[in-house]
Amino acid sequence: MPLVKIDDVTKVYxxxxxxxxxxxxxxxxxxxxxxxxxxxxGSGKTTLLNMxxxxxxxxxxxxxxxxxxxxxxxxxxxxxxxxxxxxxxFQDFNLLQMLTVEENLVLxxxxxxxxxxxxxxxxxxxxxxxxxxxILHKRPYEISGGEAQRTAIGRALIHKPDxxxxxxxxxxxxxxxxxxxxxxxxxxxREEGATIIMVTxxxxxxxxxxxxxxxxxxxxxxxxxxxxxxxxxYQRILNVLSLLGGNVNDISAARLP
Amino acid sequence: xxxxxxxxxNVLRNLRSYAAFFLASVVSIMVFFVYSMFIFHPxxxxxxxxxxxVQGMLIxxxxxxxxxxxxxxxxxxxFLQARSKEFxxxxxxxxxxxxxxxxxxxxxxxxxSISTAAGIAFGFAFSKFFFMIGREIMELDSLPLYxxxxxxxxxxxxxxxxxxxxxxxxxxxxxTKRVLNLLHGYWKVDEMGKNSxxxxxAGLGLLMLAYTLxxxxxxxxxxxxxxxxxxxxxxxxYLFFTHSIHxxxxxxxxxxxxxxxxxRLVSIADSAxxxxxxxxxxxxxxxxxxxxxxTVGTLASFTSYTGDYRETNPLSLVYIxxxxxxxxxxxxxxxxxxxxxxxxxxxxxxxxxxxxxxEASGNEVDILQASQFNRxxxxxxxxxxxxxxxxxxxxxxxxDSLAALNETVTDTVLIESGIPLVIAKAYPHVLxxxxxxxxxxxxxxxRDFENINMPLRxxxxxxxxxxxxxxxxxxxxxxxxxxxxxxxQMDEAFETxxxxxxxxxxxxPGEDYRWFKSSFALLLFIGVMVALVFLLAAGSFIxxxxxxxxxxxxxxxxxxxxxxxxxxxxxxxxxxxxxxxFFLPWTIALLHSCFAFISLQVVWDEFAELSILGEMAxxxxxxxxVQLLYFYLIRWRYISHLQxx
Numbered sequence: 076m077p078l079v080k081i082d083d084v085t086k087v088y089x090x091x092x093x094x095x096x097x098x099x100x101x102x103x104x105x106x107x108x109x110x111x112x113x114x115x116x117g118s119g120k121t122t123l124l125n126m127x128x129x130x131x132x133x134x135x136x137x138x139x140x141x142x143x144x145x146x147x148x149x150x151x152x153x154x155x156x157x158x159x160x161x162x163x164x165f166q167d168f169n170l171l172q173m174l175t176v177e178e179n180l181v182l183x184x185x186x187x188x189x190x191x192x193x194x195x196x197x198x199x200x201x202x203x204x205x206x207x208x209x210i211l212h213k214r215p216y217e218i219s220g221g222e223a224q225r226t227a228i229g230r231a232l233i234h235k236p237d238x239x240x241x242x243x244x245x246x247x248x249x250x251x252x253x254x255x256x257x258x259x260x261x262x263x264x265r266e267e268g269a270t271i272i273m274v275t276x277x278x279x280x281x282x283x284x285x286x287x288x289x290x291x292x293x294x295x296x297x298x299x300x301x302x303x304x305x306x307x308x309y310q311r312i313l314n315v316l317s318l319l320g321g322n323v324n325d326i327s328a329a330r331l332p
Numbered sequence: 333x334x335x336x337x338x339x340x341x342n343v344l345r346n347l348r349s350y351a352a353f354f355l356a357s358v359v360s361i362m363v364f365f366v367y368s369m370f371i372f373h374p375x376x377x378x379x380x381x382x383x384x385x386v387q388g389m390l391i392x393x394x395x396x397x398x399x400x401x402x403x404x405x406x407x408x409x410x411f412l413q414a415r416s417k418e419f420x421x422x423x424x425x426x427x428x429x430x431x432x433x434x435x436x437x438x439x440x441x442x443x444x445s446i447s448t449a450a451g452i453a454f455g456f457a458f459s460k461f462f463f464m465i466g467r468e469i470m471e472l473d474s475l476p477l478y479x480x481x482x483x484x485x486x487x488x489x490x491x492x493x494x495x496x497x498x499x500x501x502x503x504x505x506x507x508t509k510r511v512l513n514l515l516h517g518y519w520k521v522d523e524m525g526k527n528s529x530x531x532x533x534a535g536l537g538l539l540m541l542a543y544t545l546x547x548x549x550x551x552x553x554x555x556x557x558x559x560x561x562x563x564x565x566x567x568x569x570y571l572f573f574t575h576s577i578h579x580x581x582x583x584x585x586x587x588x589x590x591x592x593x594x595x596r597l598v599s600i601a602d603s604a605x606x607x608x609x610x611x612x613x614x615x616x617x618x619x620x621x622x623x624x625x626x627t628v629g630t631l632a633s634f635t636s637y638t639g640d641y642r643e644t645n646p647l648s649l650v651y652i653x654x655x656x657x658x659x660x661x662x663x664x665x666x667x668x669x670x671x672x673x674x675x676x677x678x679x680x681x682x683x684x685x686x687x688x689x690x691e692a693s694g695n696e697v698d699i700l701q702a703s704q705f706n707r708x709x710x711x712x713x714x715x716x717x718x719x720x721x722x723x724x725x726x727x728x729x730x731x732d733s734l735a736a737l738n739e740t741v742t743d744t745v746l747i748e749s750g751i752p753l754v755i756a757k758a759y760p761h762v763l764x765x766x767x768x769x770x771x772x773x774x775x776x777x778x779r780d781f782e783n784i785n786m787p788l789r790x791x792x793x794x795x796x797x798x799x800x801x802x803x804x805x806x807x808x809x810x811x812x813x814x815x816x817x818x819x820x821q822m823d824e825a826f827e828t829x830x831x832x833x834x835x836x837x838x839x840x841p842g843e844d845y846r847w848f849k850s851s852f853a854l855l856l857f858i859g860v861m862v863a864l865v866f867l868l869a870a871g872s873f874i875x876x877x878x879x880x881x882x883x884x885x886x887x888x889x890x891x892x893x894x895x896x897x898x899x900x901x902x903x904x905x906x907x908x909x910x911x912x913x914f915f916l917p918w919t920i921a922l923l924h925s926c927f928a929f930i931s932l933q934v935v936w937d938e939f940a941e942l943s944i945l946g947e948m949a950x951x952x953x954x955x956x957x958v959q960l961l962y963f964y965l966i967r968w969r970y971i972s973h974l975q976x977x
């Protein structure tokens with residue numbers, strides 16, 4: 076059974092100019108899959124991710140996550156749903172400035188009555204896994220972008236969510252830090268079977284995934300699956316992107332890993 | 333767009349963030365203007381009460397001026413700091429430091445002239461209203477509105493100078509050398525700078541010391557402590573907000589089972605940052621609130637003095653006639669006439685008082701006749717005394733003396749007339765104001781009284797007795813103007829030091845009471861207005877700080893919603909953040925005031941014998957209610973700003 080099922084989803088922004096951000100889009104994400112969503116600026120990627128994150132409403136259609144339709148839940152249930160089932164990674168990290176790295180990591184657990192020793196265990200485990208140990212007691216403004224994004228990933232993982240949603244996680248990072256973060260995400264996907272949906276502009280980032288879904292003007296455009304070699308997958312992504320005909324500036328200068 | 337327009341638009345479009353301290357400065361200017369209207373009122377030029385009002389208001393104006401200067405300076409520099417990103421862009425685009433200063437100067441002048449104009453306009457609009465209050469309090473017949481350029485000039489002059497000073501000083505705080513730092517906004521890197529544990533302990537220690545000293549103040553030490561406690565408490569408060577509280581919070585944070593618990597993680601950490609960020613502000617707010625509490629509390633306790641007044645002055649008019657007073661009957665007739673003209677019911681008792689020397693103490697005593705005394709006592713509705721021959725009853729001069737007199741049995745002889753007396757008790761009520769009779773006064777049996785026929789040692793027979801006329805008027809506060817000619821003659825004699833023409837003593841407690849009451853009420857009124865400005869300003873500091881952090885907070889709450897925080901938990905976090913900001917300075921100020929009042933009570937006991945507890949409790953409760961209202965108002969604004977996105 077697929078973990079995420081997107082069914083004929085449409086999102087219309089009413090306003091002075093009615094704007095159809097997503098139009099009858101449908102796809103599925105299997106458990107343990109690492110999916111990238113690509114598309115030019117304004118293609119509706121972030122809208123789609125927000126709807127999956129349950130923080131934006133659908134105009135029509137249905138999204139099922141793990142057999143639940145979150146848009147039918149009440150406010151508090153929905154909060155609990157996000158708290159337990161989802162993990163988020165953002166482009167600008169969104170760490171809380173007044174908390175230390177350790178406290179940022181533990182934040183999702185504190186919301187959920189987890190006993191202290193268990194929280195401490197989890198933090199240590201994650202810190203070990205993401206090599207955050209030396210910076211656990213630093214504050215976000217004292218660490219580098221790569222470290223900050225690793226912390227954010229740690230925060231997204233610590234409560235073992237069913238689904239991790241990443242919005243341009245490498246958008247604010249240099250190439251070295253980007254590679255570290257992507258390798259980390261794909262390792263987590265591989266070794267722990269975490270399901271990840273990542274929105275990205277960056278074909279290199281997309282090449283770490285199992286599958287890339289392209290959307291254009293809110294509609295399904297194409298999808299391709301990875302093969303054994305990342306370099307060839309990267310080439311195929313570039314080919315689709317050139318077909319997609321988005322703004323050339325959207326595609327970062329080819330930088331082969 | 334010209335340069336001036338840029339400045340103008342900056343003010344106009346930042347109006348929402350300027351709102352709080354715009355409001356505070358308008359109110360401050362308004363109060364200042366109203367006081368000036370009082371000060372320059374043509375009616376006050378000769379009045380005695382007027383001069384007191386004018387002095388009180390002059391002091392209040394100076395206080396307001398200094399405080400507003402300080403308040404605006406602080407808000408302005410915080411506001412400029414919050415706008416550093418904007419300045420960064422301008423400097424990046426090539427604005428020179430000089431131009432930037434000029435822009436800020438323009439902005440300040442615009443803000444200053446708008447708020448001065450608004451303050452004066454409101455002040456003038458409400459001055460009729462304030463004159464009415466003033467008229468009621470001072471019990472004047474009329475206090476008409478008048479038009480003069482003086483109050484306008486004073487207010488405009490004062491606040492123009494104030495805004496000019498501020499704009500010059502606050503500009504110097506912007507550092508344009510490091511454009512990047514400006515652009516970067518104001519998340520200061522040293523925000524959580526190290527706490528000195530010595531200073532933390534010192535802060536708590538100094539506060540403890542101040543409190544202990546205040547609680548242990550004695551009559552003998554009180555005047556020394558006045559100079560010791562306030563500085564100790566002030567330094568202690570400063571260290572408490574800059575160090576101690578953070579040390580305490582860090583201790584709390586170390587205990588993970590407490591700290592890593594639901595929304596506490598976020599709310600405590602956030603509060604810690606905000607408390608650190610505005611430690612100086614909290615310090616100022618605390619001190620300002622303490623001063624406000626103390627001022628109003630002290631003034632309110634003065635009014636409670638007037639509440640006790642009747643108990644110590646049960647007689648409505650007192651006329652004492654000494655030797656050679658040819659006008660005695662004329663004066664008494666005059667008083668009765670005036671009372672009748674006013675339509676006041678009255679009763680008058682005449683007592684002959686004889687002066688003798690007591691053997692037991694060697695002091696002079698005043699002797700009253702039992703039958704005359706009983707006539708007065710029954711007029712006032714008190715019981716009679718019936719001393720047997722050879723017995724005496726003490727006349728107490730205050731409630732406290734009553735207890736002391738009841739405990740002693742005095743065996744004495746009136747030396748001059750050779751009359752032995754045993755005095756075992758005191759009359760249970762205070763009938764005579766303490767200044768009108770000797771502290772040692774004794775009621776004796778009529779027969780004994782007759783037998784006192786020898787004059788006081790070294791004096792003639794005439795000089796050793798006098799006539800005491802005690803008036804009882806049920807409507808005792810209505811005696812305004814009765815016997816004014818007598819009072820005037822006495823005042824004149826006091827001024828010139830020439831008592832040769834005065835052979836009487838006259839007192840009109842009702843009039844004195846009104847005078848006391850209205851001057852204290854007036855002071856209270858002045859004090860409450862200043863305190864209100866203080867409180868408003870303290871609240872606007874907080875509002876302003878909240879406003880500048882709004883963007884950051886909004887982002888943070890958006891994240892927390894994503895991470896799955898329920899609305900209830902969010903509200904709890906918001907409350908936990910707002911409550912300390914509002915009520916921590918508040919609580920400390922309350923504590924300060926409570927201890928200050930404990931020592932004040934000692935001072936009061938010494939010279940007025942009155943308890944200020946009730947008034948204090950009222951004042952503190954009143955302020956707490958105002959603060960609660962203010963808290964809910966600002967919380968409501970803050971939450972609606974947060975939800976706006």
